[in-house]
Amino acid sequence: MTEKREIEIDYGQVHTERMRLNVGPQHPSTHGVLRLEVELEGEIVTDVIPHIGYLHRCFEKYCENCTYVQVVPYIDRLDYISSMSNEIPYALGIEKLLDINVSERIQAIRTILAELNRIASHQIAVATFGMDAGAFTPFLYLFRDREMILDVFERLSGGRLLYNYIRPGGLMKDIYPTFVSDALAIVKQVRETNQEVQRLLIDNKIFIERSINVGIMPPDIAINFACSGPTLRGSGVNYDVRRAEPYLLYDKFDFEVCVGKGLMGTLGDSYDRNIVRMWEMEESCKIIEQAVKFIPDASEDVRASIPKKITPKGEIYTKAENPKGELGFYIVGDGKNKPVRIKGRSPSFVNLSVLPYISRGYMIADLIIILGSIDIVLGEIDR
Amino acid sequence: MEHNFIFDLVGNNIWAYLITATIPLIFVTLYALVAILGELKIASWVQDRLGPMRTGWKGVLQPLAEVVKLLQKEDITPKNVNKPLFNVSPFVMFTGSFAAFAVIPYSSKFIPADINVGLFYVFAVSSFAVIGILMGGWSSNNKYSMLGGIRSAAQMISYEIPMALSILAIAAMANSLSITEIIKSQDGGIWNWFIFGGPGPIWKIAFFPFIIILFLVYFIGSLAETNRTPFDIPEGESEIVGGYHTEYSGMKFAMFFFAEYANMYVVSALVTIMFLGGWNSPFGDFLNGPIWQFFWFISKAMFFVFIQIWLRWTLPRVRVDQLMYITWKVMLPFAFIAFMGIAFWAMLNPTIIK
Numbered sequence: 001m002t003e004k005r006e007i008e009i010d011y012g013q014v015h016t017e018r019m020r021l022n023v024g025p026q027h028p029s030t031h032g033v034l035r036l037e038v039e040l041e042g043e044i045v046t047d048v049i050p051h052i053g054y055l056h057r058c059f060e061k062y063c064e065n066c067t068y069v070q071v072v073p074y075i076d077r078l079d080y081i082s083s084m085s086n087e088i089p090y091a092l093g094i095e096k097l098l099d100i101n102v103s104e105r106i107q108a109i110r111t112i113l114a115e116l117n118r119i120a121s122h123q124i125a126v127a128t129f130g131m132d133a134g135a136f137t138p139f140l141y142l143f144r145d146r147e148m149i150l151d152v153f154e155r156l157s158g159g160r161l162l163y164n165y166i167r168p169g170g171l172m173k174d175i176y177p178t179f180v181s182d183a184l185a186i187v188k189q190v191r192e193t194n195q196e197v198q199r200l201l202i203d204n205k206i207f208i209e210r211s212i213n214v215g216i217m218p219p220d221i222a223i224n225f226a227c228s229g230p231t232l233r234g235s236g237v238n239y240d241v242r243r244a245e246p247y248l249l250y251d252k253f254d255f256e257v258c259v260g261k262g263l264m265g266t267l268g269d270s271y272d273r274n275i276v277r278m279w280e281m282e283e284s285c286k287i288i289e290q291a292v293k294f295i296p297d298a299s300e301d302v303r304a305s306i307p308k309k310i311t312p313k314g315e316i317y318t319k320a321e322n323p324k325g326e327l328g329f330y331i332v333g334d335g336k337n338k339p340v341r342i343k344g345r346s347p348s349f350v351n352l353s354v355l356p357y358i359s360r361g362y363m364i365a366d367l368i369i370i371l372g373s374i375d376i377v378l379g380e381i382d383r
Numbered sequence: 384m385e386h387n388f389i390f391d392l393v394g395n396n397i398w399a400y401l402i403t404a405t406i407p408l409i410f411v412t413l414y415a416l417v418a419i420l421g422e423l424k425i426a427s428w429v430q431d432r433l434g435p436m437r438t439g440w441k442g443v444l445q446p447l448a449e450v451v452k453l454l455q456k457e458d459i460t461p462k463n464v465n466k467p468l469f470n471v472s473p474f475v476m477f478t479g480s481f482a483a484f485a486v487i488p489y490s491s492k493f494i495p496a497d498i499n500v501g502l503f504y505v506f507a508v509s510s511f512a513v514i515g516i517l518m519g520g521w522s523s524n525n526k527y528s529m530l531g532g533i534r535s536a537a538q539m540i541s542y543e544i545p546m547a548l549s550i551l552a553i554a555a556m557a558n559s560l561s562i563t564e565i566i567k568s569q570d571g572g573i574w575n576w577f578i579f580g581g582p583g584p585i586w587k588i589a590f591f592p593f594i595i596i597l598f599l600v601y602f603i604g605s606l607a608e609t610n611r612t613p614f615d616i617p618e619g620e621s622e623i624v625g626g627y628h629t630e631y632s633g634m635k636f637a638m639f640f641f642a643e644y645a646n647m648y649v650v651s652a653l654v655t656i657m658f659l660g661g662w663n664s665p666f667g668d669f670l671n672g673p674i675w676q677f678f679w680f681i682s683k684a685m686f687f688v689f690i691q692i693w694l695r696w697t698l699p700r701v702r703v704d705q706l707m708y709i710t711w712k713v714m715l716p717f718a719f720i721a722f723m724g725i726a727f728w729a730m731l732n733p734t735i736i737k
Contacts, residue, residue: 021526029621043530043703132621134612134700140430200697206613207699364530365622365702 018046021364025054029132029368032378034352036367043363048356052349055382063342068094068168068310068333071342075329076162078346079380081124082323084117084153087166092247093318093331094168094310102305104249106170108294109302111248112183113153113166114320115284115291119190120149121323122277122284125230125375129274130201132372133210138201145193148186152179169306174299180292187285194281202278211274212265215358215370219268225354228347229325230280231374234260234273241321253290255283270373277375311337324348324375346380386494386563388673403495407484415644419446422692429696453640456633461524464630468522472515473631473638479511480645486562487652490662490676494563501562502550505653506543509608512646513539516610516617519639520627531626534703535617538607541710542614545718546604549597552725553657556581556732566661571668576660582734593724598658600718602687605650607706609643612695616703651687652680659683 019040024030033054039047059078063071075090076083088110095102127142150160155176157165165172201207217227222235232239240257242250258279260272312333319328325347332341351374359370389406393399423445427434435442460469486501488494498504513536520532556577557565569576580587580594607614618626628639655661660683662676670679701709 019526027624043534130699134615134619134621135698137430137696140432144431201699204699206701209705210699210702363702363704365616365619365700368622 023367030371031128031376034371034376034378034381036355036371038364038367040364043365045359045362045364045367048359048367050352050355052352052378052381055378057383059344059383060342063339065338067337068312068339071339072167073162073164075344076164077379078344078383079121079322079324079327079348079377080161081377082117082121083161083163084113084165085121085320085322086327087163088114088248089318089320089327090329090331091166091168092320093316093329094312096318097312097314097316097331097333098168098307098310100169100305100307102170103300105295105300106302106305107248108291109171109175110166111250111253111291112288112295113156114248115287116149116152116183116186118284118323119186119281120146122230122281123190125277125323125372126197126201126274129211129270129369129372129375130197130207132368133207135201135204135207138197141193141197141200145186145189148182148189152182152186155179155182167303167306168310170304171302174302175295180295183288183292187288190281190285194278198278202275208264208271210365211269211271211369211373213269214265214362214366215270215273215373216266217268217273217354217358221354221357222268225357226350227325227354228350229322230258230273230276231325231347231351231354233258234276234373235268236260236262236272241319241326245319247318247320249291249294250287252294253287255287258283270369273373273375309337311335319345322347324377324380325351344383346383348376348378348380349383352376352381386488386491386497388492406493407487407495408481410489411481411484411641411645411648414648415641416446416450418644418647418688418692419449421689422695425689425692426696429693450637453633453637458633458635459630461630464524465522468518469630470635472519472522473635473642474515475518476512476515477638477642477645479508479515480642480649482508482511483649484645487649488562488566488656488662489680490673491566492673492676497561497563499559499561499564502554502560502565502653502657505649506547506550509646509649510539510543512608512642515642516627519631520617523627523630525630527623527625528627528629530623531617531619531629534619534623535610535627537703538610538614538617538706541707542604542607542714545600545710545714546608548715548718548722549601549604550657552593552597552722553577555726555729558729562656562661565656566663569660570663572663573660573665576658576663578658580728581732583728583732584734587728587732590724590728593721593728594658596717596721597725598654600714600721601657602654603714604710605654606691606694607710609646609650609691611643611647611691613698613701614706615695615700616706619700621700647688647691648684651684651691654687655680655683 021038021040023036023038025033025035035051037049038045059074062074072087075086078086123142123146127139130138153163154160157163217235219235219237222232236259238257238259243257258276260276264271313335315332317328317330319326327347328345330343331339334340359367389402390399423434435445438444438448483505485496486504516535517532520528554560557568575582578598580590610617628636662680664671664679
């Protein structure tokens with residue numbers, strides 16, 4: 001019933017034709033302003049063409065006219081639900097170009113922030129995936145907990161969505177005194193809610209039936225399309241930038257790279273991609289618990305190593321494991337205070353390109369599920 | 384006219400008929416307001432939030448505010464729609480739901496129309512909604528609406544078959560299709576309700592599984608009949624935007640909304656009539672006066688309305704092919720088996736007057 005198959009119906013003399021349907025840009029489930037041109041045969045999707053660019057903001061061209069520090073707020077606006085993580089590869093790249101060593105404390109804070117942001121982003125991913133399947137309640141449970149994370153970010157940076165907190169060479173300002181206990185309280189709450197969501201949504205028979213064997217992405221397809229993040233790991237490929245090329249303090253932590261196992265259906269289906277996100281939230285909790293030990297009680301000037309002048313010369317590609325996948329920046333500097341070129345490699349854009357290949361032959365309701373399981377953010381796709 | 388106190392009060396004249404016809408309309412309006420508030424408040428209770436709090440005390444006036452909002456809204460008729468069908472569809476839909484109220488009893492002293500094929504009548508008029516949805520879906524000239532309309536037609540027609548089988552089984556147990564007769568044959572306390580096999584000797588517990596199956600088949604079928612989650616694929620707001628009512632606004636949308644809530648009450652009342660003893664008190668003759676009967680009937684029906692709302696905010700939505708799978712390959716065979724079992728029970732039961 002659920003496997004992909006060719007539909008053969010003898011239509012007789014009835015004249016039929018395929019229907020072209022525009023899903024989006026104002027559709028409730030396209031996660032932003034994505035337009036999908038869908039060709040339908042009844043309820044069966046025969047072709048999908050994603051049309052992007054409704055949110056194009058000329059990020060790369062803007063960067064060429066900004067100083068290096070002014071680029072950071074623009075990077076926030078790429079993947080606007082994981083802004084804190086976005087800043088990390090850029091900051092790392094500049095630091096490497098300028099040969100700056102930041103202290104372990106700053107690195108630990110960055111790690112905690114990245115993992116908190118990963119939890120926040122995965123919470124949205126799981127929540128909206130559930131909502132695409134029609135379950136509205138887990139959405140609000142997860143959003144309720146996400147508020148706690150946003151509150152911490154707000155106390156740190158003053159912003160709830162766009163932080164501009166991680167600067168090349170340091171941080172905007174030091175953490176507040178109860179930051180560590182707040183982070184641990186979040187970890188406790190996230191675990192509690194995840195158990196509840198597991199019972200309410202993930203283990204629900206209807207939800208399992210909806211998401212298994214849908215949008216199967218075999219490992220070779222995932223690799224060929226250069227997918228990354230949970231979308232890649234859902235297909236069973238054990239690749240995580242945090243493990244493969246450790247940055248920050250990730251080589252010091254004990255955590256597991258979660259890969260899809262085809263638990264309920266086929267390896268690489270929507271269920272796997274979703275459950276990997278659930279597991280990764282738990283791994284992030286583990287990392288936070290370990291990382292808080294690297295923060296000494298003594299206060300320290302987090303702006304000490306921020307350079308007065310950022311005038312790097314040379315080129316570098318830095319990447320980091322963002323919640324959505326591998327976010328990379330190719331930075332070219334010519335010794336002036338403005339970059340010559342900044343190219344962003346955004347995971348959502350790359351992951352979206354696989355959508356037409358994994359959604360043909362499924363129903364229109366499945367197309368929404370597949371799109372939700374890829375977990376895209378349009379701000380990052382269009383840049 | 385023994386079941387209509389209006390005729391005792393004003394005599395057998397045109398006014399009695401008019402009053403009898405008006406009471407269900409007033410009831411359905413009041414009920415819809417209560418149900419909308421219930422939906423909002425139960426949803427907020429399930430989802431760990433407060434719900435409406437600003438309109439009146441704890442937001443109790445919110446449904447009124449929503450009705451006023453819908454009345455004030457501009458009534459948009461898009462270009463290139465089939466105007467007659469587009470305009471008439473919400474009213475066809477509401478007519479279907481409201482027509483069923485003619486035979487839904489409130490108490491042993493007030494049944495608007497006590498006809499001898501009441502159950503059959505409800506079943507017939509509730510199929511009316513299919514036409515309304517199909518008309519609305521097709522005439523909107525919108526691909527999403529059309530998908531919703533076609534989905535709905537397929538769904539409602541399929542789910543009527545197992546539901547019809549459970550109605551047939553109840554008719555066999557009560558030896559009648561009249562709603563009054565069905566309820567009267569369940570009097571004498573909770574143990575005589577049809578969910579517990581109706582009146583009969585103690586070995587009726589051997590037939591309990593069949594009755595539970597029938598009950599579940601009927602209730603699941605009624606969820607699909609009213610387009611409620613997990614079978615709300617004709618609306619399916621995350622897939623096909625709004626389904627058949629994508630293009631509707633203002634009062635016409637309100638009629639669809641109204642019809643959905645009215646339908647919820649109809650199916651809940653039918654569950655009450657068929658399985659839970661209708662207006663009968665659970666304690667036999669204790670607390671079984673006409674006013675108490677009204678209380679019991681409304682409480683039982685509202686309990687099932689509550690379950691429908693509760694399910695809506697808990698479960699995800701099934702897919703079209705899974706929906707068809709459930710009805711044709713799961714519910715229908717089970718309903719057949721259960722119907723056979725009940726037929727045996729009805730044959731062996733010594734208390735049924737043959």
